[in-house]
Amino acid sequence: AQTVTQSQPEMSVQEAETVTLSCTYDTSENNYYLFWYKQPPSRQMILVIRQEAYKQQNATENRFSVNFQKAAKSFSLKISDSQLGDTAMYFCAFMKHGEWAGSYQLTFGKGTKLSVIP
Amino acid sequence: DAGITQSPRHKVTETGTPVTLRCHQTENHRYMYWYRQDPGHGLRLIHYSYGVKDTDKGEVSDGYSVSRSKTEDFLLTLESATSSQTSVYFCAISDTVSSGRSSYNEQFFGPGTRLTVL
Numbered sequence: 001a002q003t004v005t006q007s008q009p010e011m012s013v014q015e016a017e018t019v020t021l022s023c024t025y026d027t028s029e030n031n032y033y034l035f036w037y038k039q040p041p042s043r044q045m046i047l048v049i050r051q052e053a054y055k056q057q058n059a060t061e062n063r064f065s066v067n068f069q070k071a072a073k074s075f076s077l078k079i080s081d082s083q084l085g086d087t088a089m090y091f092c093a094f095m096k097h098g099e100w101a102g103s104y105q106l107t108f109g110k111g112t113k114l115s116v117i118p
Numbered sequence: 119d120a121g122i123t124q125s126p127r128h129k130v131t132e133t134g135t136p137v138t139l140r141c142h143q144t145e146n147h148r149y150m151y152w153y154r155q156d157p158g159h160g161l162r163l164i165h166y167s168y169g170v171k172d173t174d175k176g177e178v179s180d181g182y183s184v185s186r187s188k189t190e191d192f193l194l195t196l197e198s199a200t201s202s203q204t205s206v207y208f209c210a211i212s213d214t215v216s217s218g219r220s221s222y223n224e225q226f227f228g229p230g231t232r233l234t235v236l
Binding site: 004033043044045047050052091095097104105106107108109110111 | 149151158159160161162163166176206208210212222223224225226227229230
């Protein structure tokens with residue numbers, strides 16, 4: 001079974017600054033995906049960024065980037081130029097890949113509550 | 119946004135009563151999932167479906183049953199609700215997406231249902 005650990009229950013950052021959210025995972029799989037989801041106060045789950053384990057290059061999406069360290073099983077999210085709209089819960093999630101159906105379920109961490117301070 | 123609706127969006131019920139939550143999609147995606155979200159636990163998988171009438175248990179399936187008689191609908195039933203089932207319930211859908219030489223399976227989430235069992 002996979003486990004995902006987010007060691008920072010809460011974080012805060014000043015507007016326009018950079019913040020990094022940590023995530024570690026444990027798996028014996030070699031082929032998998034990692035995701036960061038954002039959940040604002042509206043409760044909607046929004047995909048922020050995706051990383052394929054076989055890719056060494058770190059994924060980026062505008063102000064969001066990841067630092068993927070496969071050997072260390074670490075997957076941190078960096079948010080640059082933080083904006084008030086980035087205030088949300090952030091969840092790290094793991095998905096096995098390459099098997100049928102049931103392997104496409106997500107295993108989530110417990111989340112990090114990020115507050116962006118004006 | 120992916121076409122996923124959940125009904126009802128809010129429900130208050132009493133211990134021992136049956137409750138059915140509905141997830142409806144217009145995307146014709148093969149896979150559907152039910153998660154529950156509780157403070158300090160992130161999202162945890164209850165049940166999932168990989169086709170019409172094809173379902174399987176997730177991490178926290180005790181006390182829940184599901185049915186999928188049509189591609190577009192996935193029902194979650196609490197046969198006899200308990201206070202420990204007070205939670206926010208999310209439905210998700212997914213299908214395989216081809217991206218160059220690789221393929222992946224990305225989940226899209228519904229708006230959630232807040233269930234309170236008194």
